[in-house]
Amino acid sequence: MDMSSHNTVLTPDGVNKWTVTSENEMHTYLPGGMRFVTHGENGDVTPGNPIYDFVKFKDMQKPASTGEYFKKIPGYGMSVDFGISADFAEYFNISASVSDLGFIKWGRHRAAYNPSTPWTFTGFDGNLPADKSLKDQFSDINDMLDECYAFVYDDGCKGENYLSSKIELLTVNANLGFRAKMPFYDRLSLGLLGTYRHNNYVQMYEGRFNATVSPLDWLDLAVDYAYSNFGHSAGFAANFHCKGINVFFGTDSLIPIFAMKKGIPQSKTNTNLTFGVNVTFGDLHK
Secondary structure, three states, X not given: OEEEEEEEEEEEOOOOOEEEEEEEEEEEEOOOOOEEEEHHHHOOOOOOOOOOXXXXXXXXEOOOOOOHHHHOOOEEEEEEEEEEEEEEOOOEEEEEEXXXXXXXXXXXXXXXXXXXXXXXXXXXXXXXXXXXXXXXXXXXXXXXXXXXXXXXXXXXXXXXXXXXXXXXXXXXXXXXXXXXXXXXXXXXXXXXXXXXXXXXXXXXXXXXXXXXXXXXXXXXXXXXXXEEOOEEEEEEEEEEEEOOEEEEEEEOOOHHHHOEEOXXXXXXXXXXXXXEEEEOOOOOOO
């Protein structure tokens, strides 16, 4: 299931109320016999505007037997990866790669949308009425959120078109890199990396500069700076590779760390931390 929200607007309405409008879209690709039923199909009174027959997420139509899941697979696809790396002039290396070049064909695609009708959210009221338990209050909040995501099946995907197909490209990554070892200290290298990424909705172009030093046979340290059409970032990484085990950690951005205020990042830049352990076999590479 792929769901996205656009143009979500929250407007204060009084002290403890908010008026919310949002344009939401949903695409589902479910195995044979599985689908979300609507309020009308379930025999319930349609909430909100009566001309719409809203999707009822709490009720999922399931196949009669387990085997039905596998009789009608929702999709299939393929992809290829390829790359090349070459050393030249003793101190230089150039590399290029393309990964996830492929597609998925979904065969049981059904689309739904939100009619963008405004709804009122009152879940921020801190008062707990004596005649309503805390559990009931949370249930009310859940019901109000259901109104925000009150999806209606797209007319183009009803009936026989429910089994309509959709071809979607995978997130393609293309990289071109250049690395040079310093002739005065071969444990230090500088590199440049260009990256292009396309995922059907967004394209990303990025250029990255990297400096790596290996002061010990079992330790690598790296810092880098990147600039893309989404902004810029700076990060670092450390790799410990003793015989039999490899431990690494790193971050792709230092900027939010220096922009903290009361423990909350003040920058739009996201920070991802990576940590990993590998158990290696065989002789230590010379």
